[in-house]
Amino acid sequence: MQVVAGRLIVSCDISSPTNRLPVNLLVEYEGLHGLQLHNRAAAGLRAETADGQAVPLTLHFPDFDLSVPRRELGDEDLYEDFTKYHSIELGENALVGSIGAELLEPWKVTFDLAAGRLDLAPPGSAQAPPSGPVIDGDGSVTVPISLINDRAWLSVRFGDGSPGAMAIGTGLYDTLIDRVVAEQRGAPAGDIGALRVGNIDLCEYVALRPEDVVEVHPDGVAGVLGINALEHLKVEVDRVRRTARIERTAPAVPASIEADRAFFRARAAEETGPLIAFLNEFEGARLAPEAAKLLLDLTLDFGGDGDEIAAAVKWIFETTPEDLRTTRMLDLMVEMSDLGEDEVVLAAGALGVESGRDDRYPNAVHEVHGRLGRTLIERGERRDAWRHLLSAAFGLPEDGRINYDLGRFYELEGRNQRAFSRYVQAVIRPETGAEAIEALGRVQPLLEDGEALSVDTIERMIAGKVRNFGAASRFEPDLEHPAQRTVLCEYFTNAYLGDETAGAIGGALGNEGLISHFDPEYVVFLSHHLPSPQPDPLCTSLARARAELLGVGDPVVHVFDGGVRGPGAARWRQAEAVYQSCRELALARLTQPTDFRFEIGAEVLDGRLRGTVTVTGPELDDLVVQVVVAEKGVLFPGKSTVVVHRCVARAALTGDDLGLPFTPEGGVMDVDFDVSFDELAQRQEDFLEQLEAEGLGSATPISTQIDPRQARVVAFVFRRSSGAVLGAAQAEPSLPEELR
The missing domain is CATH 2.40.70.10 (Acid Proteases)
Incomplete structure (x- = not known):
């Protein structure tokens, strides 16, 4: 064992049946837990099965192993911050978890820190303890x-x-x-x-x-x-x-004891003077960093002036190791920005820039420049803000927040073309995507000869900056692969599932390949967003109803004609495998004849979508017809780093998420619809509020308004009992001249 920054650390290996990792763990003998782990470490070990069942783990020490039936979630922020500040002392492996009392209580435990040891031995036989x-x-x-x-x-x-x-x-x-x-x-x-x-x-x-x-x-x-x-x-x-x-x-060690007691006395006084005296007298003391932070807190509480605040920040700077000073100032800036303490942010930023070359994390100084720029913009000091933001962008050219703030600067300066280009770079990052979408909407109309803002416009501008996948060819039916029907491919997903390397990204890219391969004449696509792991603004009540009907539990999956399942969640490098697998499923469904035909007439006029779907087919028990408005492309950058979401199902035009009973007269049934785009957006926002009321989380209500130029009408017939789709079709509504 070793003591690092006042915490007891033990090094070991953790293994599961599929993997083994070297790690550092806290030892917390009073902790009421067994083994706590960071989620990333647990994911690497596959500590849970796909359905959430715990997988037993083993801790490997030099002389013995400990079995752990299940892991618990620990304080991830603590583990990450500790590793950041003490990476040298920890060595090559991160701090990822904690051993608690539940794991140690079956053993006779000996803490021998002077020898750097924690000894575990079988306990003695039960007997009456001594009375004293x-x-x-x-x-x-x-x-x-x-x-x-x-x-x-x-x-x-x-x-x-x-x-x-x-x-x-x-x-x-x-x-x-x-x-x-x-x-x-x-x-x-x-x-x-x-x-x-x-x-x-x-x-x-x-x-x-x-x-x-x-x-x-x-x-x-x-x-x-x-x-x-x-x-x-x-x-x-x-x-x-x-x-x-x-x-x-x-x-x-009397000197150490005296320094500690001096701090506790200074702290108990609850005044700045004793803390300053402590810092001056006990330079380099173990508790000096804590004293410096307390000094700043009290200075702010007592309404200290700018010089007093700067002096307190300087103490925090000087009591931090030299190779972590910029990192510490950055963390202080983040904390104080949230509290609205601009004077602290500026003082910390100036010191952080000063020590940037010596910091062990090279990007820290660029982030400090970015924070300074953001704060100065808000204070109206634009020229200084621009200088810091350019320095930040030089080091972190793809950072969403820095690009967004540069866009703000250029917009305030009236340099709309440059603002637009920076907002485009910010829109592809999940941390700034929502704000950048709104900013693009403000700036684009101010461009002299720019085309109307649309998903297509943005998509051209971000080409090469985001991942994409396209099929090498277009499908053409032949004797081997005849087209006897139009297949409905429903893709269930969520914008927050996974990250840029794995999760929804692999399924989305595979889905993109399918869309580029099959014309709507052969395969109609609908994407449904479900509120797992958290709601995104594209979640709809229609998606929930379809998932419940089809028994979709996994939030990322392809479903063909309401029954055949295809892969969804995957790494981005596995997109082609997802595409190939789903393509074969679609080809197989295309060979299945159908007795149903569709005729769709739709138009956009005066902010409304209206039209009629005529369905022709035999009257059978248990049949339902559904008509859906979908959007060809929707801009929303989520954690999965999918920026443009394809063929997003927006709402049921039948007025019922479960559709209408198929009741033809003479084999024909008409379904009329007439709805405003504002009403459709309101439905979306109401459902997001419902999800929040259910305790599932909140989603920013952006991208809820349908772009009429991207609207599509999809109709399909299915069996209510099984969800099996018997036929489908898609059509684009006609547009007025001003939208073409």
Whole structure:
């Protein structure tokens, strides 16, 4: 084991039946969990099956293995930030999880930090614990422990002889004393004099840190033993025998204790002066970074002026390792931007730029420039903002936020052509796509000779900047592959599933290839967006109804004619495999004759979509006809990095997501529709509100308005009982002159 930045870290391998990874894990003996893991590490191990069942894991140590029936989700932000700031100390492997009490409690555990060891051994046989401390000849002491709320507690005594209980923990570096207990003893800074475990006074080795300890114990909670005490004491815990053996292993360090106590006294004063005095007197102290951050917080709370704020930020800068100062300033800028503290952002940014060349993360200085530029734009200081944003774009040319902010600058300057080009670069990034779509709509009408803004316009401009996939040829029926019907291909997806390498991206690219291969005369395509893992603005009640009818549980899948399933989720490199597999399924369906024919007449006029679908076919039981308005291309950049979504089903024109019973007269049935595009957009937004009310999450209501130039009318007949589609067709509505 090693102590890194006040946390206890153990290195090991984790394996599943399919993979093995070297990792670093926290050891948190007081943590009420078994094994917590970052989701990315769990994904690499395939720690869950496709249907969510836990896969057993194994922790491999040099001398033994530990079996873990299931993993739990840990604090991912903590693991990522810790790895970022302490990557050198951690070595090649990231911190990805935590070992807690549930995994360690079956063992006799010995914490021997002086030797860098954590020893696990079979527990002793059950027996009555000693009634009090037993001092051995070597000076060690064996004391009874109690097990309350799955934590192991030492019996302790204060200097006046009164009893208390201290939990054994390794999750924090400092040994804690309950804040209320400290205040009751007249020591709000934690310097209570003495706190003994048997014949060992903990206050000889550590300065007790006052904190709120939200625990209960019949003897009264004194606090929690921390890593700093274990650096001086070897502690062997046997939960079966209810004993702990404690042995001194390293001498106290008075200078360290005094520095810690000085900080706790300065903190207890709740004034800036004592903190500044501490920072000046104890330069390089372990708690100096915390003191500097507290100084800034108090300065802001007390309404400090610009010079006082800059001085406090400078302390944070100077108490950070030199190769992490720009990174630290960037994190401070992000935190303070969210709080609206512009003065802090600007002060931190100036210092971050100053140390950018020395930072271990080269991109940090570019992100600092970007944050400075954004803040200066909001303050109306455009020329300085432009300078910083250009520096940021030089280092991070594809960053969505930087390009968006440059677009804002150019738009404010009236340089609309340059603003438009920057917004186009921002629209393909999920972090800025929604804002960039709105910005493009503002700027495009101001261009002198630009064509009307449309998905087609944007698609041409982002060509080469996003992934795409097209078939090498167009389908033409022949004797081997006759076309006896028009096939309906429904693609279920979600814009937030996966990322730019795997997930919805592979299915979307494969679907794009199918659309480029089959004319609508042979295959009609509909994409349905489902609210999993979270709603996106293209989710519809129609998609939910179709998924329930067809029994679609996987949010990314192709379904042909309501029954035959094709692959969906995949890596982007697997797009061709998805395309080939689905192409074969479509070809097989094309050979199946149908008795149904469709005639679709539709027009766009005065902001409305109106028309009639005539369906001809035999009257059979259980048949339903559905008419859908779809959109050829919809712009929405989600986490999956699919930017243009194809053939998106928008709403049922029959007024019912389940369609209308097929009741022909003389073998013919007409379905009329007449609806405004504003009404269709409102339906979409109402459904998004419904999803949020159901607790599924919220989606920004953008891209909800249908572009009439992209509208398509799709009709199909299916069996209500099985969802099997018996025939389908698609048509483009006629457009008025001004939209052509």
